[in-house]
Amino acid sequence: MTVDATQDDWIRRAKTLAFPGAHIIDGADHHGGGGTFAVVSSRDGQVLADVADGGAAEVDLAVAAARRAFDDGPWPRFAPAERGRVLLRIADLIEERRADLALTVSLEMGKPIGDAHDIELRALIGTFRWYGQLADKLTDESPHTAPDALALVTREPAGVVGAVVPWNFPLTLAGWKVAPALAAGCAVVLKPSENSPLSALHLGRIAVEAGLPPGVLNVVNGNGPVAGKALGLHPDVDVLAFTGSTAVGRHFLRYSADSNLKRVWLELGGKSPNIILPDAPDLERAAATAAWGIFFNQGEMCTAPSRLLVHSSVAEQVTEAVVERARALRVGDPLDPATEMGALVGPDHLDRVLGHIHAGVDAGARLRTGGDRVLPETGGVYLSPTVFDRVDAHSGLAREEIFGPVLSVLTFDDLGEAVALANATEYGLAAGLWTSDLSTAHRVSRALKAGTVWVNCYEEGDLTVPFGGMKQSGNGRDKSAHALEKYTELKTTWIQL
The missing domain is CATH 3.40.605.10 (Aldehyde Dehydrogenase; Chain A, domain 1)
Incomplete structure (x- = not known):
């Protein structure tokens, strides 16, 4: 083939x-x-x-x-x-x-x-x-x-x-x-x-x-x-x-x-933060990568950037771009080469992810798109790409690993707040950072408690670099x-x- x-x-x-x-x-x-x-x-x-x-x-x-x-x-x-x-x-x-x-x-x-x-x-x-x-x-x-x-x-x-x-x-x-x-x-x-x-x-x-x-x-x-x-x-x-x-x-x-x-x-596990600063070299590409990262593999990834941390000055612009991409994403038959997001692994997992979504709505987060099962007539297990904003940093949406196509958007006003939000999790597997300032890239990367930090990209790398986590994301390296x-x-x- x-x-x-x-x-x-x-x-x-x-x-x-x-x-x-x-x-x-x-x-x-x-x-x-x-x-x-x-x-x-x-x-x-x-x-x-x-x-x-x-x-x-x-x-x-x-x-x-x-x-x-x-x-x-x-x-x-x-x-x-x-x-x-x-x-x-x-x-x-x-x-x-x-x-x-x-x-x-x-x-x-x-x-x-x-x-x-x-x-x-x-x-x-x-x-x-x-x-x-x-x-x-x-x-x-x-x-x-x-x-x-x-x-x-x-x-x-x-x-x-x-x-x-x-x-x-x-x-x-x-x-x-x-x-x-x-x-x-x-x-x-x-x-x-x-x-x-x-x-x-x-x-x-x-x-x-x-x-x-x-x-x-x-x-x-x-x-x-x-x-x-x-x-x-x-x-x-x-x-x-x-x-x-x-x-x-x-x-x-x-x-x-x-x-x-x-x-x-x-x-x-992971609850990886993806931080977008106002000086990101390309806000459109940052938003596109944020959407790709959370919906790739149906969000069933330990490194999925499930927490999008955006500076308040560009939050609406970035969130709108992510929502637009989520709505345009093609969900369907995994055997169709045009499919961008396939099926979740099984009905029990779907129920678990939906439980997180319902809990997020009940907690007061705003559901911007998705949140429901789709294509039930196929007999398969499909979920629409889901985006929440106005997410409480102490809520389950911000703290628990969902392991599905569910993005939580949180905002911050200064760099110290961004780092504190990023590290406010029991996990420490991966993180993303978007900035044009080299000093900021180095200082924030050092401050983030994560085994891998991607700067102006996400999910990049090859066999020459180690992979693994800190804190309750584990030990050792693959x-x-x-x-x-x-x-x-x-x-x-x-x-x-």
């Missing part, structure tokens, strides 16, 4: 897809004994596939396979260059099957097909290629000591990694964890969201086909409170990497305390060489000469 494919082309291709349903354990399909659960497309409410429902027994088998692969298998003992070549083969196979993988993501979680193909799959391919190329570029240390001793500091793979990933970017976020863990020489048990297991199962099969030894990457389907909990509590898991809600992140910390004190790395710190241990060897 090419970029010129039509909605009918994608619909026809969807009818030919064969979805995997079994877990991948020790390099082979494993159906388990826990029954199955249905994966339902938020596009039209239709069942895509029934997949094996994993529990503690399947997690035990997968962890045991990963432990054997790590303790006795060849993967940690491969030359780093050889591990890199396998990761590059995985990237090549993903590229060959890019259309089907994008289609799977679009069907299982509602992402527009253009975004799935051009953004999600591009990120996944790029991630495996980047870590494949990095694998043999890392160096150890030999600190300067007294002449009668030699000190060596080496990085060694941490062991068995449990990776639990969400549904909003099911392949991108899996890649951000799996690729660096494999590059480091670890073995992995991947637990995808129960809403989006199909793309992860495809990825697991591609990895086996690319030559990854049995047990090095296992994929176990299942519900978070069952399979995820079993992975978090497992005494043979050395590292747990999780992306998801702050509430679930707390559970994984408890699981670590109640088991083997495994290291837990968390990338959690992307860049820093991600390897999560999956390695430092060892000091002191040799007396």
Whole structure:
């Protein structure tokens, strides 16, 4: 399929897809004994596939396979260059099957097909290629000591990694964890969201086909409170990497305390501020980017700029521009290349987002546009792009992560107030700032409590820079060489000469 494919082309291709349903354990399909659960497309409410429902027994088998692969298998003992070549083969196979993988993501979680193909799959391919190329570029240390001793500091793979990933970017976020863990020489048990297991199962099969030894990457389907909990509590898991809600992140910390004190790395929620100052280099572009940022991926992003903080002197101008763009946004079938905003992941999530909207109205915020379900005749889960202004800084709209296409506009009169508003949240994942003044850009960026600050842009970056949060948005970093710190241990060897 090419970029010129039509909605009918994608619909026809969807009818030919064969979805995997079994877990991948020790390099082979494993159906388990826990029954199955249905994966339902938020596009039209239709069942895509029934997949094996994993529990503690399947997690035990997968962890045991990963432990054997790590303790006795060849993967940690491969030359780093050889591990890199396998990761590059995985990237090549993903590229060959890019259309089907994008289609799977679009069907299982509602992402527009253009975004799935051009953004999600591009990120996944790029991630495996980047870590494949990095694998043999890392160096150890030999600190300067007294002449009668030699000190060596080496990085060694941490062991068995449990990776639990969400549904909003099911392949991108899996890649951000799996690729660096494999590059480091670890073995992995991947637990995808129960809403989006199909793309992860495809990825697991591609990895086996690319030559990854049995047990090095296992994929176990299942519900978070069952399979995820079993992975978090497992005494043979050395590292747990999780992306998801702050509430679930707390559970994984408890699981670590109640088991083997495994290291837990968390990338959690966000309520990211996007600050527009009167001297923004282009107010129209700032407003357009603010609208794109909150409505991209249906607002189902931890970094979504859900709080638009605008100086009072330009607030009405900027808000009107955002509202205009929201009203013009094309909401519709994820398989239509013209669609700009697809379906939310499921009915329960829609109800949750609508609950936040209704609470915002009750709290006195002004609903400028949207706020209602659309296209119910399709059987899918669609919501109109929603913008509130006159939002109380202490209200739920300003403080709680909604994880949907809902923007809250707040105003300020001076820079100190803007920074205080931006930091008045338990989260610290990302922030945006629009200004033409270089000094302001540096001073405000330093003052913002966020893992990433975008200046005169939003959601920009590449694999060379780390990604992660502060405060209750988590710890550790995905992307860049820093991600390897999560999956390695430092060892000091002191040799007396």
